[in-house]
Amino acid sequence: xxxxxxxxxxxxxxxxxxxxxxxxxxxxxxxxxxxxxxxxxxxxxxxxxxxxxxxxxxxxxxxxxxxxxxxxxxxxxxxxxxxxxxxxxxxxxxxxxxxxxxxxxx
Numbered sequence: 001x002x003x004x005x006x007x008x009x010x011x012x013x014x015x016x017x018x019x020x021x022x023x024x025x026x027x028x029x030x031x032x033x034x035x036x037x038x039x040x041x042x043x044x045x046x047x048x049x050x051x052x053x054x055x056x057x058x059x060x061x062x063x064x065x066x067x068x069x070x071x072x073x074x075x076x077x078x079x080x081x082x083x084x085x086x087x088x089x090x091x092x093x094x095x096x097x098x099x100x101x102x103x104x105x106x
Contacts, residue, residue: 009093013039016086043090047083054080 017039054076060068 006097009090009097010036013043013090017043044087047080047087050076050080050083 014034054073057068057073057076061070061073
């Protein structure tokens, strides 16, 4: 794996974190660099929050809460599913990059 692929992956993660509102762009510009661990943790926290919201809406709908519609519940479930699938794909790419680096001849 070349460095441009890793840079591309990091750029995609930064865009996703900014789009999700997990990190303020001004804050990232002030520090001049992003900490990978912070970005990863905030991304995983966002996925966990989406899943928790989805589960809460499902429970409320099943219990007959009139303020929760079926369409909103299904949308929340799909958002949580997409977030989780994206996280799994990022994990797979990181593991693949790690394996590629470890298999490099020195």
